[in-house]
Amino acid sequence: MRTVIAGGGLVGLTTAASLQLIGHEVTVLEQAPRVRAAGAGIGLWPNALREFDRIGVGADVRGMGGEIDAWFFDAAGRPLRTPGHHESDHQFLLVPRPGLNSLLADTVGRDRILLDARVTGYTERESEVVVHLAGGAELHADLLIGADGVHSRVRAELVPGSAATAHAGHYAWRAVVPAGDERPEGTVLTIGRERTRGGYARVAQGRTMWMVNQFDAGPLTGTKRDRALRRARHLAEAGWHDDLLEMIATTPEEAILENAIMLVPPLSRWTSGRVALVGDAAHGLSPHISAGGTLGIEDAGVLRASLAAGPDTARALARYEDARTARFDQVREHAAAVEHATGAAEFAQRYAAFSHWMLSTAPTT
Numbered sequence: 001m002r003t004v005i006a007g008g009g010l011v012g013l014t015t016a017a018s019l020q021l022i023g024h025e026v027t028v029l030e031q032a033p034r035v036r037a038a039g040a041g042i043g044l045w046p047n048a049l050r051e052f053d054r055i056g057v058g059a060d061v062r063g064m065g066g067e068i069d070a071w072f073f074d075a076a077g078r079p080l081r082t083p084g085h086h087e088s089d090h091q092f093l094l095v096p097r098p099g100l101n102s103l104l105a106d107t108v109g110r111d112r113i114l115l116d117a118r119v120t121g122y123t124e125r126e127s128e129v130v131v132h133l134a135g136g137a138e139l140h141a142d143l144l145i146g147a148d149g150v151h152s153r154v155r156a157e158l159v160p161g162s163a164a165t166a167h168a169g170h171y172a173w174r175a176v177v178p179a180g181d182e183r184p185e186g187t188v189l190t191i192g193r194e195r196t197r198g199g200y201a202r203v204a205q206g207r208t209m210w211m212v213n214q215f216d217a218g219p220l221t222g223t224k225r226d227r228a229l230r231r232a233r234h235l236a237e238a239g240w241h242d243d244l245l246e247m248i249a250t251t252p253e254e255a256i257l258e259n260a261i262m263l264v265p266p267l268s269r270w271t272s273g274r275v276a277l278v279g280d281a282a283h284g285l286s287p288h289i290s291a292g293g294t295l296g297i298e299d300a301g302v303l304r305a306s307l308a309a310g311p312d313t314a315r316a317l318a319r320y321e322d323a324r325t326a327r328f329d330q331v332r333e334h335a336a337a338v339e340h341a342t343g344a345a346e347f348a349q350r351y352a353a354f355s356h357w358m359l360s361t362a363p364t365t
């Protein structure tokens with residue numbers, strides 16, 4: 001099967017490796033001049049690591065990341081307990097993004113990835129799908145996977161009118177800095193005042209990642225550092241988190257990432273006869289549940305298993321769509337419940353309910 005994957009990000013590359021496992025001849029089209037990963041570190045949950053084990057990179061990924069016990073704290077550093085939830089509901093691996101995407105690109109094979117290749121659209125026929133590239137080139141394939149992120153071109157054609165919208169007022173700031181003498185066990189996740197969340201955690205190889213997020217952030221003024229620091233003070237009562245404030249104050253401005261959060265609306269479909277969406281292209285979510293990438297990696301596993309189950313591509317894609325849209329109806333309910341929690345304790349409780357649900361109901365592919 002000739003499969004073209006639009007987008008060489010985390011989920012596109014994982015999907016490429018997953019489909020190679022079942023014999024697909026894969027071509028990844030990436031618009032950027034090199035494989036890269038915007039972002040600092042990503043938290044990967046065990047359901048994502050299982051697919052990495054399948055494609056043979058699980059041990060390498062675990063080796064490049066740091067295990068995190070994501071206990072919750074309030075703004076004064078008091079631990080928030082989540083009765084009824086087990087330690088494993090709070091444990092994930094924090095992995096530096098650039099190294100991860102580079103490992104995945106090596107696994108797929110650099111010769112299978114075309115760079116500077118921007119998909120502009122496609123034409124679907126009964127016998128094939130023709131993928132159109134900027135500059136006029138075309139690729140003929142049996143299957144097209146849209147893994148081209150929140151502003152997906154493939155989604156724009158498959159589901160017209162599904163443009164991503166801003167999660168109004170929701171911003172995230174983060175950076176990876178050299179580890180210092182801050183608490184090695186980290187302070188993730190501190191749930192502060194003014195709908196702010198954040199903290200820091202050790203990424204492997206002597207580096208620490210700090211992050212600050214706020215719903216309803218109000219007007220942004222000053223440098224990125226000023227903006228992040230102002231919000232971080234909501235996480236730092238009574239001296240708790242002086243080290244976070246210091247870390248942000250000494251981070252070079254150019255090392256700070258600032259994101260306005262975008263959301264993909266629920267879609268009327270994820271697939272057609274020869275086209276399927278995966279990752280943020282299908283379900284760009286708010287990062288307050290720290291699981292969009294993990295769930296995108298799940299997409300890759302479910303798609304692989306559906307396509308392996310029978311020769312009829314259209315039926316396989318329909319099975320994939322049914323399974324994923326049902327799961328994402330529930331993801332969205334959990335995400336909304338966490339977002340609208342009143343106070344730190346309820347936020348922690350609802351977050352733990354989400355991670356427990358995600359892990360205990362993850363597809364076994």
Ligand SMILES: Cc1cc2nc3c(=O)[nH]c(=O)nc-3n(C[C@H](O)[C@H](O)[C@H](O)COP(=O)(O)OP(=O)(O)OC[C@H]3O[C@@H](n4cnc5c(N)ncnc54)[C@H](O)[C@@H]3O)c2cc1C
Pocket residue numbers: 006007008009010011012029030031032039041042043044045117118119120147148149150151152153172259278279280281287290291292293294295296
């Ligand atoms: C602040 C923040 C924190 C997060 N934290 C976590 C976390 O801890 N854990 C977690 O699981 N998830 C997390 N997420 C979510 C996670 O980052 C995303 O879900 C994940 O990166 C999506 O991967 P993707 O490959 O689908 O999309 P992307 O990473 O956006 O990749 C899309 C790729 O497609 C390319 N592309 C786009 N358009 C075209 C085109 N027309 N033609 C060719 N190529 C194209 C792009 O250049 C890019 O390389 C977080 C998100 C944010 C914003």
